[in-house]
Amino acid sequence: MTTTTQAVRSTGAFGTAHTRVEGRDKVTGAARYAGDFPFDELAHGWLVLSTVARGRIRTVQADPVLAMPGVLAVLHHENAPRVSTDYMSVVGPPDPSLGLFQHDQVPYVGWPVALVVAETSEQAREAAEALVVDYDEEPHDIAFHAGHPGAYLPAGSPAGPAEVVKGDVDDALGRSAVVVDEEYTTPEEHHSPLEPHAATARWEAGRLDVVDSNQSTVWVAGELAKLFSLDPAAVRVRSEHVGGGFGSKGVRPHQVAATMAATVLQRPVRVVLTRRQMFTLVGYRSPTTQRVRLGADPDGRLRALDHQALSLTSTVHEFVEPSAAFGRPLYAADAHRTAFRVVRLDLPTPTFMRAPGEAPGSFALESALDELAEKCGLDPIALRVRNEPAVGPVSGLPFSSRNLLACFDEGARRFGWADRDPRPGVRRDGRWLLGTGMAASTFHVGVGPSTAAVTAEADGTYTVRINATDIGTGARTALTLVAAEALEAEPGRVRVHIGDSDLGAAMFAGGSMGTRSWAWAVMRAAADLREQLALGGDIPPDGITARSDTAEAVAALAKKERHSFGAQFAEVAVDVASGEVRVRRLLGIFAAGRIVNPLTARGQFVGGMIWGISMALHEEAVRDTASGAQVGPDFANYHFSANADIPAIEADWVDDPDPDDPVGIKGIGEIGVVGTAAAIANAVWHATGVRHRALPIRPDRVLTAGGGTPSA
Numbered sequence: 201m202t203t204t205t206q207a208v209r210s211t212g213a214f215g216t217a218h219t220r221v222e223g224r225d226k227v228t229g230a231a232r233y234a235g236d237f238p239f240d241e242l243a244h245g246w247l248v249l250s251t252v253a254r255g256r257i258r259t260v261q262a263d264p265v266l267a268m269p270g271v272l273a274v275l276h277h278e279n280a281p282r283v284s285t286d287y288m289s290v291v292g293p294p295d296p297s298l299g300l301f302q303h304d305q306v307p308y309v310g311w312p313v314a315l316v317v318a319e320t321s322e323q324a325r326e327a328a329e330a331l332v333v334d335y336d337e338e339p340h341d342i343a344f345h346a347g348h349p350g351a352y353l354p355a356g357s358p359a360g361p362a363e364v365v366k367g368d369v370d371d372a373l374g375r376s377a378v379v380v381d382e383e384y385t386t387p388e389e390h391h392s393p394l395e396p397h398a399a400t401a402r403w404e405a406g407r408l409d410v411v412d413s414n415q416s417t418v419w420v421a422g423e424l425a426k427l428f429s430l431d432p433a434a435v436r437v438r439s440e441h442v443g444g445g446f447g448s449k450g451v452r453p454h455q456v457a458a459t460m461a462a463t464v465l466q467r468p469v470r471v472v473l474t475r476r477q478m479f480t481l482v483g484y485r486s487p488t489t490q491r492v493r494l495g496a497d498p499d500g501r502l503r504a505l506d507h508q509a510l511s512l513t514s515t516v517h518e519f520v521e522p523s524a525a526f527g528r529p530l531y532a533a534d535a536h537r538t539a540f541r542v543v544r545l546d547l548p549t550p551t552f553m554r555a556p557g558e559a560p561g562s563f564a565l566e567s568a569l570d571e572l573a574e575k576c577g578l579d580p581i582a583l584r585v586r587n588e589p590a591v592g593p594v595s596g597l598p599f600s601s602r603n604l605l606a607c608f609d610e611g612a613r614r615f616g617w618a619d620r621d622p623r624p625g626v627r628r629d630g631r632w633l634l635g636t637g638m639a640a641s642t643f644h645v646g647v648g649p650s651t652a653a654v655t656a657e658a659d660g661t662y663t664v665r666i667n668a669t670d671i672g673t674g675a676r677t678a679l680t681l682v683a684a685e686a687l688e689a690e691p692g693r694v695r696v697h698i699g700d701s702d703l704g705a706a707m708f709a710g711g712s713m714g715t716r717s718w719a720w721a722v723m724r725a726a727a728d729l730r731e732q733l734a735l736g737g738d739i740p741p742d743g744i745t746a747r748s749d750t751a752e753a754v755a756a757l758a759k760k761e762r763h764s765f766g767a768q769f770a771e772v773a774v775d776v777a778s779g780e781v782r783v784r785r786l787l788g789i790f791a792a793g794r795i796v797n798p799l800t801a802r803g804q805f806v807g808g809m810i811w812g813i814s815m816a817l818h819e820e821a822v823r824d825t826a827s828g829a830q831v832g833p834d835f836a837n838y839h840f841s842a843n844a845d846i847p848a849i850e851a852d853w854v855d856d857p858d859p860d861d862p863v864g865i866k867g868i869g870e871i872g873v874v875g876t877a878a879a880i881a882n883a884v885w886h887a888t889g890v891r892h893r894a895l896p897i898r899p900d901r902v903l904t905a906g907g908g909t910p911s912a
Contacts, residue, residue, distance in 0.1 A: 213681040213691050217799035220677050221696070222441070222670075231441045234413035235398035235472050242400070243272055244321040245461050245471040246328035247454065248314040249480060250306045253340035253828025254546045257304040260314055261332040268330065270323035273464060276314040277301045281460050283427045289451070290419055290708075291358070295517040295549055297481075298427060300456050306335065307516045308546050309828045310480030315457045317469060340546040342828045344512045346383060346489040348543045351510055357540070358711075359522035359557050359644075366594050367535030369493075372504035376495025380571045384492065384564035385894045388821040388830075389485040390838060391553055395443025396475065397482055401458035402468035410437045412455055415445045415669050416708030421701040423451040424459060439699040445671040447552030447710060448482040479833030483551025484821065486511035486521040490564035500576040500583045502533035507565055509540040514549040518542065521550060526561030526874075529599075529761050530642055531569075532589035546828060552710065554811060555870040558643055559877070563815075563895060566639035566878035571891065579622065580882070581608050584640055592761040600762045603791030604640060606854040607767040611638070611789040614850070615769040624889035625908045632773035632782070633908040635887025641875030645716070645762035645793070645858065645866045648707030649751035652721035654683060654729045655743040661693045663743070664726075667706035668698040668718040673869055674800030675715050681796050682719045682863060686726035712764070712867030717750070719796070719863045724748035757860060764792035764856075764866045768809065768879040774887045776908045779899025783813055783880060786849045791856035793866025801868055805851035808872020814840040816877040817896050 225231040250257075262274040280301035285294050300312055313333050318324035354362045373379060399412040408430065414420050417437040425432045442449065454471040461469035473481060488511050495504035511521035524538040540557075553559075573583040588605060591598055612618065620636055621627065627634040652666040664683045670676045676696050684691040697703065707717035729746035733739075771785040788809050795801045818839040822831045832838065851872065857864030877895060885891045888907030 213684040214796055215798065218677055218681060218691065218797050219799065220674055221680050222676055233395055233441050233443055234400065234411055234439065235470065237400060237411050239400060239402060239468040241467045243317050243319060243461070243465060243467055243469045244324045245315050245317045245457055245469050246324035247312050247457060247471065247477060248316060248328050248331050248333065249477065250309060250311040250313050252306055252335045252337050253309045253342065255306050255335045255337040257306060257313055258334040258336050265316060265327045265331045268323070268327045270319035271316065271327045272319065273317045273461065274314055274331065275301055275460055275464065277304050281463055283456070284429060285427065287426045289423055294423065294451070297453055297516065297549065298451060298456050300453055300460065308514060308548050310548055312453050312457070315461060317461045317465065340828050342545050342547050342823055342825060344487050344543065344545060346510060348510070351541045351543045353539065353541050354518060354520050357520040357522045359525040362520070363539035364528060364594055365537045369504045369506045369535040369537040372535035373493060373495040373506070376503045377498045378496045378572065378575045380492065380494040380568050380575065382492060382568060382571065382893055384490045384567060386488045386560040386563060387895060388487045389553065389815065389819045390479055390821055391446040391448040391482065391484070392478060393444025393446055393448065396473050396478060397449060397452055397454055398470065398472040399455040399458045400468055400470040401462040403462060403466065406434065408435045408459065410455065410459065412437055412439050413442050414439050414449045415671055415710055417669065417699055417701040418667050418705055419708050420451055420455060424455065427456060428459065437701045439669055442669060442671040445709065446554045447556065449671070452482050454481065475835065476833045479830055480548055483549065485553040486550040488521060488523050488560045490523055490561070492564050492568040494568055494572050496572055496576060498576065500573070500578045500586050502531055502587045504535045505531060505533040506537045509561065511540065511542055512545050512547060512550065513542045514547055515544045517549045519550045521560065522557035523561035523564065526558050527565045528594045529592055529763055530640065531587040532593050533587065536594050554808070555643060555873050558870070558874045559815065562639065562641055562875045563877045563881065566875055567881055567893065570637065570882040570885065580638055581612060581617065584608065595761060597759055597761045600645070600760045600858055600860055601856055602765065603854055603856045604765040604767070607765055607789040607791050610854055611767040611769050611787055615787050617769065624886050629773065631775050631777065633776060633887040634771065634773055635883045635885065636769065636771045637879050637882025637886055638767060638769045639875040639878035639882060641766040641768060641871055642763045643712055643867065643871040643874055645764055646711050646713040647720065647754055648713055648717045649749070649754045650706040650717045650721040651704040651747065651749045652718070652725045653745055653747045654722065654725040655745040656729055656733055656739055657743045658739045658741050661695060662687055662689060664694060664696045664722055665703050666698060666718050666722060667701060667703040668714060669709040670698060671709045673715065673804060674797060675709070675718065677800060678715050678796045679718055679722055682722050683726050686723050687730055712869040712871070716861065716865040716867050719865055720861065721748045721750050723862050724750060764790065764868065764871045766790040766792070766871050766875060768875045770879040770883045772880060772883040772887055774884060774902065774908070776888060776902060776906060779902035781817055781884060781897055781902060783847050785847055786813070788851045788872060790853045790868070790871060792853060792868045792871060793861070794857040794864030795853055796865065802851050804868045805872040806849050808870065809849055809851065809876050810841055810846055811873040812876020813845060813880065815873065815895060816880040820896050
C-alpha cells in the first residue's frame with residue numbers, strides 16, 4: 201500500500217534540536233567500534249607495505265619471521281588464497297589493490313606485499329617490521345603538473361561526462377570586454393578520520409562474519425562475496441559505530457587481508473591500520489591544476505565560462521577528481537566548457553573525499569569570479585546575482601528548488617557585508633591587515649534505493665530496521681525523528697537498528713545521499729504501518745511489521761537539476777611580516793532542504809567549514825620524487841586546523857524543502873566545505889591586495905607574495 205501522501209500530525213520531532221540517541225553510549229565508552237569487539241582466539245594481522253615506487257618482488261624472507269614468538273603466518277603472493285577482481289562493483293571496476301598478494305608486481309610505494317599474523321598485535325607489528333622483502337626496482341614517475349604529456353580525457357565519472365560543451369567558448373571569450381584567465385592549484389589531501397580503519401573476520405557455521413568500520417555494510421559484504429567467490433548470503437558485515445569516514449571507508453585491503461587470514465587459520469583475525477598506513481592504503485584527494493577562463497561584458501554578465509581541470513590517478517585503477525563539474529549548475533553564460541582530465545602516475549589510487557570535485561573546483565571557480573568582480577568594478581555578490589540562471593545553465597533542466605539568492609541576502613545581512621570597503625589592503629588592526637571575502641557553494645542532491653522495516657511492538661514501542669551507516673553525522677538520530685514523525689509517536693518510543701548487511705539493501709553513507717535515501721524508506725514503511733494500526737486490533741507478541749522498497753519511486757523521479765546551495769563569508773587577519781593568516785569570522789548560510797535535527801545539522805555544516813579552513817591554510821601532503829613516498833605521513837607533519845585556528849563559526853539555513861522528496865531532505869554532509877577555502881582566499885586578497893591561487897596559503901607564500909604594509 202502507498203501512504204506517502206497521507207497527512208501526518210506533527211509530534212514536534214522535526215525541526216527541534218535533539219541530542220544523539222547514542223550519545224551517552226559514546227561518551228561513556230559503551231559504544232563499541234570495529235576494533236573493540238572481543239572474540240575468542242583472536243589473532244592479529246599487520247600489513248607490510250612496499251618501500252619501492254615501482255618494480256617486482258624478488259623474495260619474501262618469511263622463515264626468520266615465522267620463527268619469532270607468537271607468529272602464526274606470513275601471507276604473500278606465493279601462498280595467499282586466490283581471489284577474483286574480474287567483476288563490477290557498485291562504483292565500477294574494483295581497485296586491483298583489493299586483489300592482495302596475487303602477483304609479484306609493485307605499482308607504487310605502500311602497495312601491500314605481505315600480512316604477518318600473530319597471537320598479539322605487538323608480536324605482529326614486531327614481526328612485520330622485521331620482515332625483509334627484496335625488490336627489483338624499475339624507474340617511476342610521480343611528477344604531477346599542468347601540461348603533463350600523459351594527460352587524457354576519461355570516459356566519465358560519477359559527476360557526469362568528462363567534457364561538456366555549450367556554445368563556442370573561444371568566440372565568446374574573444375567578444376568579451378573583460379577576461380580572467382588564470383591557473384589555480386590544490387595539493388594532495390587526506391581524510392584521516394579519528395577512528396582508524398579496522399576489520400575482524402571470522403568463519404561461523406560456514407558463514408563469513410566481518411566486524412568492520414565502513415560506510416556501507418552491504419557494499420563491503422557484496423565485494424567480499426565477489427572477491428572470494430562466495431554466495432552473497434554467506435557473508436555478513438556489521439558496522440555498529442563508525443568514527444568518521446569522509447569517503448575513505450569503502451572496500452579496502454585490510455578487510456581482504458583479515459578475510460584471507462581467517463580463512464587460512466580458521467580463527468578470527470583482526471587487522472587495524474596505523475595512522476601512517478592510512479595515508480597510503482585508504483585513498484586521498486588528488487592534487488589538481490585548474491585553468492579557469494571567464495569572459496564578461498562590462499556589467500559583469502558572463503559570455504563564457506571555461507573550466508579545465510587535471511588530477512592524477514594510479515597506473516592500476518582510474519579515479520577522477522571531477523573539479524571542473526562544479527560550475528555546470530551554478531552560473532548562466534552564453535558559452536560553457538568544462539572538462540576534467542587525468543594522468544596516470546606511479547602513486548596510490550585517489551578516492552572520494554568529502555565533496556569530491558566540488559571542494560577543489562569551488563576554490564578555482566569562486567576565486568576566478570572574485571577576480572572578475574574586481575576587474576568589472578562590481579561587488580562579488582552583485583556579480584553572482586547578475587549571472588543567476590533560471591534553469592540549468594548547461595542541461596536546460598528545471599531546478600527542483602534553488603534558493604541561492606536567499607543565502608546571499610541572509611548571509612550579507614548577518615555578516616554586515618553592506619559596510620565593506622571594496623578596496624584591498626586598507627583595513628588594519630595593529631599589525632594585522634583585515635579583509636573579508638565570500639563565495640557561493642553547491643553540491644548535487646542524489647538519492648539511492650533503500651529498503652526498511654518498521655515494527656510496532658506489543659509494549660507500545662517501535663523498532664526501525666534499515667541498513668544505514670552512521671559515520672558520525674547523527675543519522676541514527678535523524679532516522680529516529682523521521683520515524684517518530686511518520687508514526688505520530690514520541691521519539692523516545694522509537695528504536696533504530698542499523699549497520700548490519702543482514703538488514704537488507706540500502707544506500708551507502710556517501711555523496712550527502714545517506715539520510716535522504718534512508719529517510720525516504722523509513723517514512724514509507726512507517727506510514728504503511730500506521731495505516732495497518734489504524735485498522736485496530738491487538739498487537740501480537742512478535743509485533744506488526746511494514747516494509748518498504750523505494751527502488752521504483754527513486755527510478756520514477758523526474759529529471760531535474762537537484763542541488764543544495766550555500767554562501768560562505770569570511771573575515772581574515774594577515775600579518776605580512778610573519779606570513780600568518782588567521783580566520784576571525786566565518787559564516788555559512790545554506791539552502792539544503794528540510795533540516796530534520798538542527799543540532800546535528802549545524803554540526804555537519806560547521807564541521808565542513810572547519811575542513812575548509814584546513815584546506816585554505818594548512819593541509820598539504822608532499823611526496824619525495826626520488827622514492828615516491830609521502831614525506832611525514834602522520835599528524836606531526838600533515839597539518840590541519842587545531843582548536844586555536846578555529847574562530848567562532850556560524851552556520852544557519854534558509855527554508856528550502858525539496859518538493860520531490862517525501863521528507864523534504866536534500867543533503868548537508870558535504871556542502872559546508874564547498875566554497876569555504878575560496879571565501880578565505882578572497883578575504884586574504886581583500887586584506888593584502890595579493891591574490892593567492894595555490895593552496896594552502898602558507899606563511900612562506902604570504903611572505904613571498906608580499907602585499908600591504910608590513911608592521912613595524
